[in-house]
Amino acid sequence: MENESVQYCTFEAAGRLFGVPLIDIKEITAETNYTCIPHAPECVSGYVNIRGNIILGLDLKQILALPAKEEDTSKRMVIFKSTVGPAFGLLVDEIGEIVSVSSQDITSDSTSIGSELQGLSGLVQNICRLPNQLLVVLNPRKFLPIIEKELYQPSR
Amino acid sequence: MKNLKLSIKLILLSLVLSSFLLVTGWVGWSRLSILNSNTEKLAKKTIAQMITTADIRSQFFLMIRYQKNAVLSVDDEKSREFAMKSELASVELVNLVQQLEGQAEASNMALKAKALRDAVEKMSKLNSECLNFAKINSTAKANGILSKKIGPSIEKIGQIAVQSTSAAPLPSDGAARPASRSEEILRAAQIAFNALVQHVSTGSLDPAFAAIDRSTRIKVDGFFELLNAFSDPSKTVEVEMKNISMGLRTDIDEFLTFSTTDSNGRSTKLSLEDIKDSVDTALKILDELTAIGRIEADAAVKASDAIYADSSRVLLGTSLIGLVLGCLASFFVSRSITAPVSLVRNLAQDMAKGNLMSRINLKQSDEVGELATATDSLADSLSEIVGRIQNASTDLSGSSIGLEGIATSLVKQSEQTSARADSVSAASEQLSANIHTMSSAAEEMSMNFASISSATEEMSVSVGSISSAAEQTSNNVGAVTTAIHDISISFEQVLSNVRDGSRVANNASQMANSATSTMKHLDQSSTEISKVTETIKMIALQTNLLALNATIEATSAGEAGKGFAVVAHEIKQLANQSAKAAEDIATKIEGVQTGTRQAVGVIQEIAAVIKEINASADRISNSVEEQNRAAQTISQNIAQANSGVGQIARSISEVAATANDMARNIAEATRGATDVSRNVGEAAKAASDISDSIGQVSKAALETNRSSENVTVASETLAQLSHDLQKLASRFKIPTNDA
Numbered sequence: 001m002e003n004e005s006v007q008y009c010t011f012e013a014a015g016r017l018f019g020v021p022l023i024d025i026k027e028i029t030a031e032t033n034y035t036c037i038p039h040a041p042e043c044v045s046g047y048v049n050i051r052g053n054i055i056l057g058l059d060l061k062q063i064l065a066l067p068a069k070e071e072d073t074s075k076r077m078v079i080f081k082s083t084v085g086p087a088f089g090l091l092v093d094e095i096g097e098i099v100s101v102s103s104q105d106i107t108s109d110s111t112s113i114g115s116e117l118q119g120l121s122g123l124v125q126n127i128c129r130l131p132n133q134l135l136v137v138l139n140p141r142k143f144l145p146i147i148e149k150e151l152y153q154p155s156r
Numbered sequence: 157m158k159n160l161k162l163s164i165k166l167i168l169l170s171l172v173l174s175s176f177l178l179v180t181g182w183v184g185w186s187r188l189s190i191l192n193s194n195t196e197k198l199a200k201k202t203i204a205q206m207i208t209t210a211d212i213r214s215q216f217f218l219m220i221r222y223q224k225n226a227v228l229s230v231d232d233e234k235s236r237e238f239a240m241k242s243e244l245a246s247v248e249l250v251n252l253v254q255q256l257e258g259q260a261e262a263s264n265m266a267l268k269a270k271a272l273r274d275a276v277e278k279m280s281k282l283n284s285e286c287l288n289f290a291k292i293n294s295t296a297k298a299n300g301i302l303s304k305k306i307g308p309s310i311e312k313i314g315q316i317a318v319q320s321t322s323a324a325p326l327p328s329d330g331a332a333r334p335a336s337r338s339e340e341i342l343r344a345a346q347i348a349f350n351a352l353v354q355h356v357s358t359g360s361l362d363p364a365f366a367a368i369d370r371s372t373r374i375k376v377d378g379f380f381e382l383l384n385a386f387s388d389p390s391k392t393v394e395v396e397m398k399n400i401s402m403g404l405r406t407d408i409d410e411f412l413t414f415s416t417t418d419s420n421g422r423s424t425k426l427s428l429e430d431i432k433d434s435v436d437t438a439l440k441i442l443d444e445l446t447a448i449g450r451i452e453a454d455a456a457v458k459a460s461d462a463i464y465a466d467s468s469r470v471l472l473g474t475s476l477i478g479l480v481l482g483c484l485a486s487f488f489v490s491r492s493i494t495a496p497v498s499l500v501r502n503l504a505q506d507m508a509k510g511n512l513m514s515r516i517n518l519k520q521s522d523e524v525g526e527l528a529t530a531t532d533s534l535a536d537s538l539s540e541i542v543g544r545i546q547n548a549s550t551d552l553s554g555s556s557i558g559l560e561g562i563a564t565s566l567v568k569q570s571e572q573t574s575a576r577a578d579s580v581s582a583a584s585e586q587l588s589a590n591i592h593t594m595s596s597a598a599e600e601m602s603m604n605f606a607s608i609s610s611a612t613e614e615m616s617v618s619v620g621s622i623s624s625a626a627e628q629t630s631n632n633v634g635a636v637t638t639a640i641h642d643i644s645i646s647f648e649q650v651l652s653n654v655r656d657g658s659r660v661a662n663n664a665s666q667m668a669n670s671a672t673s674t675m676k677h678l679d680q681s682s683t684e685i686s687k688v689t690e691t692i693k694m695i696a697l698q699t700n701l702l703a704l705n706a707t708i709e710a711t712s713a714g715e716a717g718k719g720f721a722v723v724a725h726e727i728k729q730l731a732n733q734s735a736k737a738a739e740d741i742a743t744k745i746e747g748v749q750t751g752t753r754q755a756v757g758v759i760q761e762i763a764a765v766i767k768e769i770n771a772s773a774d775r776i777s778n779s780v781e782e783q784n785r786a787a788q789t790i791s792q793n794i795a796q797a798n799s800g801v802g803q804i805a806r807s808i809s810e811v812a813a814t815a816n817d818m819a820r821n822i823a824e825a826t827r828g829a830t831d832v833s834r835n836v837g838e839a840a841k842a843a844s845d846i847s848d849s850i851g852q853v854s855k856a857a858l859e860t861n862r863s864s865e866n867v868t869v870a871s872e873t874l875a876q877l878s879h880d881l882q883k884l885a886s887r888f889k890i891p892t893n894d895a
Contacts, residue, residue: 073697
């Protein structure tokens, strides 16, 4: 098992590198034409129509409280499989490479990550050592619970 | 009078006026001096006399007062003091009277003063006499002796007599009773005392005094005889009595002497009678003197009044005569000046109106006459000058018309020169050089296109092996090829434009325009290429995404999808390569666009040079305006205009030379154009050369134009001037020779 490698799909948000397990992804689409949802939190971008299926689009940067970027053509939506959550996708700035990381380069120590991710540590699944940089692997199963938590916060 | 000089007339007039002024002044002065002497006399003599008289009067009363005091005073000391004061007053009085006598001038006055002096001297003498009596004060002394010494002595004698009678024993010899003897003595003493009292109370001047004096002496002698008889030396009482009686005798003798002197009575009498008379006399004289003074003062005042009235009349009369004579004299003098002057003024007005025919012909030898003669000669010379001006202006207009013809032909020549200067725009052959720069840019562009096509070809080979995505890519590559065809078409157009530009190099502005439009077209094509590359990029991204999804699908398929995953990876790489190639094309197209914009800039510079040539033409017209002003100096004389004509001749030869220059410059420009075709920097330099050449040409043209315009303006101004001159001269009416 030690020598086995896991494939991650990497993407960028506000210049930072993140990744999710490739096995969780259903597809990646360039469709970024959203239908707005009234009273939705800011991290919810809206509904997207992908070949007749309605997908809920979440904004990764809003969730991670990263600075917003202007709209451009390089934005992509990562749509997860139904095993991860019911019909939702993650809006990222740019899709990166698909990387294979051997299991010895994967660590679950969440105390070494950057300050932006504090309080959201449950969202971070692993940290992977890549040849040039570290890859923050997010747990796609945590996105919807975070949104729900935010929706039912008593302060709201 | 008429022929006298103006100054002499004025001097005469002023002499008359000043002589009357002198006469008036002299009369006034003499009258004033009389008045002055009168006043002086009044002040110095009459008033002084009056003051002296008043002083005499007061001194008089002072003297009399002291005298009275001296007389009335009982005390010796005081009496002497008053007497001395009175004495001093009298001396002062005499002095004053002498002073008055010295002041008196009129005979009656002097006479009165003399009389006054006599009276005063007499009074003064009486006064001193009276004062002497007053100083002695004898009556008072006599009374004192009577009461203090004689009275007590008699009383003592009486007492002694009574004592001796009672003490003595009755004499045996039957002599008279001693008692009766003492009674006798007492009685005798009483009688003697009464006699003494009567003696002193009667004044010595009384006519009864002599009798009283005699009886008193008898009574006193009788008393002393009785006393002597009574005495008895053997008895002490009688010895004492004898001594007293001897003292009494001495006292009574002294008393009698004083009483007889009676100074008080005498002085009183003198004071009351003699001095009063003389004082009255003196006062009367003083009154008279005062009256005389008053009369004199009245007379002086009257005299002053008379002098004042007289002088007023004389002064008024003299002034009136002087005024009348002065007015007459000035009227005649001014008349002799104004009449001829008005004649001269009329002539001057005629001349001002343009009538030079009239003359004054005044025969008068003063300054006004000279003025008239001078004005006549002025009119003569003016009419002569005007005649000459009329002739000259006629001649002038003729010659100015001739000059204008010459000027017009000159202007034509200069216009031709300007046309030649315009043709200097041929220098914009330089444009072709810049087009060459353009072509090199285009070459670069074609090279870039070659690399694009190679990249695309490579891509199409790869794509051919892929499925529907590769097919789409192939389609897009076709589009790229179409775009490349478009580019080559536009490149052809550019080339043809370049050739056209070379052909039409003689017409620079047209060339510049067409070049600019070509550049725009090129720019447009480049933009189109940019669009195509953008599309390629998009396709590459899509391909990339497809590859990604293929990879995901392959991963989902697990072991079965591994082969497909490799293919997907290949496709992804190919897509990345396509994107990179498109990026390259975009960069190169960017370079082409930069080159194109630079070329446009160069063309615009050339257009600016051409515009500068036009601006030079404008400057020529500006210089012509400047020359207008310079030409005004030419109009001053024809000779200068002639020299201008000479200058034009020279300038025409300069134009010929300039034409050669131009030809040479054009050749140079052409050479420069070939040089500049290598790069834009050299093109700019050559363009500046051209502008220099054009500057030379313009300068030559400018000079030609300037000279010709000079002449035109000069001749026009001359014509205008001669016209004006004729108009001016015709305003004057001059006596013609035959008239």
